[in-house]
Amino acid sequence: MAMYEEHARVFKAFCDKKRLRILELLRGGEKCACVLIEQLDMGQSALSYHMKILVESGVVESRQEGKWTHYKISEKGSAYAGDLLKELTTPNTIIKKGDGFLRA
Amino acid sequence: MAMYEEHARVFKAFCDKKRLRILELLRGGEKCACVLIEQLDMGQSALSYHMKILVESGVVESRQEGKWTHYKISEKGSAYAGDLLKELTTPNTIIKKGDGFLRA
């Protein structure tokens, strides 16, 4: 199923050290890529690569302003990730034949 | 900081297609490795590898019973992952000097 791939993409945001560091910075509010880069022992194109993964996860959103790109944590995307995580770890109640309430 | 590494480890459980498939199976309840393997187009040692990552994330717990290893989703570990995700995506209110309530 392609669904697994899609779900995995969401959590890619959180399973890497450097991306967690970026999220930590974004918890302080929207930041321009140029600001991120000067905090982050990382080359410009490596940052761009990680930002792409973060945006593709839905957890971060980007906004252009002239030549700058600003990034921030997406409330909606984060909520989705949280809900998904809960779903993926919650018992999957399968209603089997004969498991009904009024079973004899 | 080593904290990022540790947090990343938790989400490693969810950022891989095959591990999501395993979690899906475990949502149906505790399963023996031998049961997992027959559902999962994957060799025995590959399964063992993924199970190790899942257990190290805290999201899955294992139990020995004779020669069998049984795995199930850990409620505690899942709750921790959920809480952590929320924390990592929640604005980090930094109280700066001069930002106080009674500022002139």
Place this chain on the structure above:
DNA sequence: ACCTCATATCAAAAATATTTGATACGTTAT
């Protein structure tokens, strides 16, 4: 138009993760 700046993209190199097959370990049965 031309130049500079900020960021994205590309291809190759480097690093890391995953799979495979062989073997080791612990448990149970004979």
Place this chain on the structure above:
DNA sequence: ATAACGTATCAAATATTTTTGATATGAGGT
């Protein structure tokens, strides 16, 4: 004690991800 079974671990092969350096793109300023 030996054999068979289920799982873990190891090292090597393979695949995927990440970094790097070069270049492209697009916006603004001159």
